[in-house]
Amino acid sequence: MKHSLKKMAALGFLLGATNSWALDLDVDASKSLTKIQPTMYGIFFEDINFAADGGLYAEMVKNRSFEFENRLMGWKEPNTSSQSFNEQSGIATIIHTDQHKTNKNFARITVNNDKGYEIINEGFRGMGVKKGARYNLTLKAARHSGEIKKIVVQLIDKDQKILGETSIAPNSSEWKSYSAQLSSSATEAKAQLKISFEGKGIIDLDMISLFPEDTWKNRKGGLRKDLVQLLHDLQPGFLRFPGGCIVEGRTLAERYQWKKTIGDVEERESMVNRWNKEFAHKPAPDYFQSFGLGFYEYFQLAEDLGAEPLPILSCGIACQFNTGEVVPMAELDPYVQDALDLIEFANGDLNTPWGKVRADMGHPKPFNLKMIGVGNEQWGYQYIERFKVFQAAIKAKYPEIHIVSGTGPFAEGPHFDYAQTELKKLNAELVDEHYYKDPKWFRENAARYDNYDRTGPKIFAGEYAAQSVAPVSPDNKNNWEAAFMTGLERNADVVTLTSYAPLLAHAEAWQWTPDLIWFNNLESYGSANYYVQKLFSNNSGTDLISISYQGKPLTGQQNIFASATKDINAKEIIIKLVNTDAKSQTVAININGAKINGAAKWIKLTSPGLDDLNSFEKPKNIYPTESKLETKGDKVSLEAAAYSVNVIKLKMK
Numbered sequence: 001m002k003h004s005l006k007k008m009a010a011l012g013f014l015l016g017a018t019n020s021w022a023l024d025l026d027v028d029a030s031k032s033l034t035k036i037q038p039t040m041y042g043i044f045f046e047d048i049n050f051a052a053d054g055g056l057y058a059e060m061v062k063n064r065s066f067e068f069e070n071r072l073m074g075w076k077e078p079n080t081s082s083q084s085f086n087e088q089s090g091i092a093t094i095i096h097t098d099q100h101k102t103n104k105n106f107a108r109i110t111v112n113n114d115k116g117y118e119i120i121n122e123g124f125r126g127m128g129v130k131k132g133a134r135y136n137l138t139l140k141a142a143r144h145s146g147e148i149k150k151i152v153v154q155l156i157d158k159d160q161k162i163l164g165e166t167s168i169a170p171n172s173s174e175w176k177s178y179s180a181q182l183s184s185s186a187t188e189a190k191a192q193l194k195i196s197f198e199g200k201g202i203i204d205l206d207m208i209s210l211f212p213e214d215t216w217k218n219r220k221g222g223l224r225k226d227l228v229q230l231l232h233d234l235q236p237g238f239l240r241f242p243g244g245c246i247v248e249g250r251t252l253a254e255r256y257q258w259k260k261t262i263g264d265v266e267e268r269e270s271m272v273n274r275w276n277k278e279f280a281h282k283p284a285p286d287y288f289q290s291f292g293l294g295f296y297e298y299f300q301l302a303e304d305l306g307a308e309p310l311p312i313l314s315c316g317i318a319c320q321f322n323t324g325e326v327v328p329m330a331e332l333d334p335y336v337q338d339a340l341d342l343i344e345f346a347n348g349d350l351n352t353p354w355g356k357v358r359a360d361m362g363h364p365k366p367f368n369l370k371m372i373g374v375g376n377e378q379w380g381y382q383y384i385e386r387f388k389v390f391q392a393a394i395k396a397k398y399p400e401i402h403i404v405s406g407t408g409p410f411a412e413g414p415h416f417d418y419a420q421t422e423l424k425k426l427n428a429e430l431v432d433e434h435y436y437k438d439p440k441w442f443r444e445n446a447a448r449y450d451n452y453d454r455t456g457p458k459i460f461a462g463e464y465a466a467q468s469v470a471p472v473s474p475d476n477k478n479n480w481e482a483a484f485m486t487g488l489e490r491n492a493d494v495v496t497l498t499s500y501a502p503l504l505a506h507a508e509a510w511q512w513t514p515d516l517i518w519f520n521n522l523e524s525y526g527s528a529n530y531y532v533q534k535l536f537s538n539n540s541g542t543d544l545i546s547i548s549y550q551g552k553p554l555t556g557q558q559n560i561f562a563s564a565t566k567d568i569n570a571k572e573i574i575i576k577l578v579n580t581d582a583k584s585q586t587v588a589i590n591i592n593g594a595k596i597n598g599a600a601k602w603i604k605l606t607s608p609g610l611d612d613l614n615s616f617e618k619p620k621n622i623y624p625t626e627s628k629l630e631t632k633g634d635k636v637s638l639e640a641a642a643y644s645v646n647v648i649k650l651k652m653k
C-alpha cells in the first residue's frame, strides 16, 4: 500500500504536479453558525511610507508653508550664488513670527535684479503630472516693498522644460490668498514647480500649494483619486485611522492630537512624522505631517467608503519601542477629554461645541461614530491602569460607544497573556491583536481562534501581514495570508473586525514592507495581498456556515484551508478554499442543506512562483480570474491550483 501510494504521488508529479486523490469536503448550508459582521473586513490607515503627505493627500508641494525643521527643505534656489547679497539675483529668508499661533514661518523673497531669481519645489520625490490634466495653484502673498508685479508659476520637467505656466499679480501689502490654474503639456513623473518673479522688491509667500483638479469626488485640496478608488473597491467594513505607532508618537509631545488636525488647513500645526528617522536603513528626513488629511477628512473618507470610522487615540503612553514616556495618572485628564470631545465632534448636534465645529467645517450631519480605540500597541500594567480610566469615562457619557483596547505588538507571550487576562476582567468589548509573523506562523495559526474563549471580548485582528524575512526587514516581499484568513472567517462569532497593515507605500519613499498598495506619483497598484483582501471582503456573505473534511474544520489537512458563508440576500453559498501546496489538488465539495441552482462562479487567484509579485510594469501579474464551474446535483469539484485562493459561489434554489 505504502509503495503504491508513493507511485501514485510520483505519477501525479509527472502528470503535471497534481495530487491524484480528491479531498471530499462537506458544506452544511442549513444552519447559520453566526452572522458575519459588516465590519469583518476593513482597512487600517497609517501615515507611514508617505501614505498621507505625498500619497493619499493629493498636495504636490512638499513643505508648502516652510514649517519643516529645515525651513527650506524641498525648495531650491538655483540662481543664488556665494556672491555678496547685493550681487545675488535674490534670496529667500525665513521669517518666524509668534503673531501666528501655528503656521509661524513664511518665506520673505527678496528679488535684487533681473538675473532670474527663482525658487523650485521638488515635490514628494518629484511631482506626477499628466498630459492635459489641470492643476490648482494657491498661495498667500503680501508685498513688503518694491515693485514685484508678477509671480510666475511653471511646471517644469526633469530637464527644465516648461510643461505649464500661470501667473499671479500680487496687489496687496496685507496677506492675501491667490489662486490660479495651470495644465501640463506632457506626462511626467518627476516634474517640479518653479516660481519666478517680474520686478524687483520684497514679497512674503506662504502656503504655496498645488493640487490636481481631478481629486476624489473633485474636492478642492482633496485626496488622490486612484488611491481612494483602490480603497473603495475593497468595500471595507471600517476605516481605522490614523495608525499605528503614529498615534503614540516617539515622545508624548509627538503623539497624534486630533484637535490639531481639524479646522482651516493653514492653521493646522505641521509636525515631524514619527517614521522620519525610525529606521536607519530607510531614513526619510523630509517626512513631516501637514495634517491636510486630518480627522475631519478621515471621517469623510470613511463615509465615502461606506465604512465605519474607527479612530484610535493616545492613551498617554508614547511608543514603547521608542521612549515609552508615560503621562502620570494625575495628568491623564486631557487625554481622556480628547476622547470624549472626539465623540462629540463626530456625533454631537449643532448645539454642542464640538458638533458645531464639525458643522462649520461642512458636515452638519453626525458621522455616526460607533467605535473608538484607546492606545495602539501598549503593554504592561500602565496601559491597563490608563485604559480603565478611559473606559469608565467613555462608558459614563457614551454607553453606546464600543471601546477598542489592545494586547500590544506581540501575538503571544507574557505581555500578551497579561493584557488578555486583565482586559477580560475589565469586560473589554473589542481587543486589538497584531501579528507581524513569518508565513509559516500564518499557516500554522489558521486554527488560532477555534478554541478561543467565547465569553470574553471580541477580537479585532487589527494589524497583520506575513513577513517573508523578518518583521521590519526592508527585504520583506509580499506573501499571502489567505490560509490564516479562512481561520478568521471560520471564527466570525469571535473575530468581528480584521485589517491588513500597512496599507499604502510610496515606491520611492517607503519605510516598511510588505504593504497592501504601492504607488508612485503617477500610478498605483494592488499587491497580490490586496486581491486576497478584496476576494474575502467582496465575498464575505451574511452568515457563517460549516465546511469540513471528515467532520473537522479545514485547517491545513493536505495543505487545504477553507471557510464557507452564505449570503441570504443574494441567495448564494460562498466557499473560500486555499491550497498552500506546491501541487494542484482535486477537491470535491458536497453541499448539504440547500439545493444548487446551475453552474457555480469560480474566482481564482494564483501564481506558480512563490516569489511572484505585482509591479508597476505588471500590475495584474497576480490577479483574480473568473470562470464557470459545472455542478453535478449538489456537488461541485475543482482542481485547486498550486498556491491558490479560490472563491466558489453557488446560487441556491
Ligand code: AHR
Pocket (backbone or CB within 6 Å): 046, 048, 243, 244, 245, 246, 376, 377, 409, 463, 501, 502, 512
Ligand atoms: O504597521 C506598521 C506598524 O506596525 C504600526 O504602526 C504599529 O502599530 C505596528 O508595530
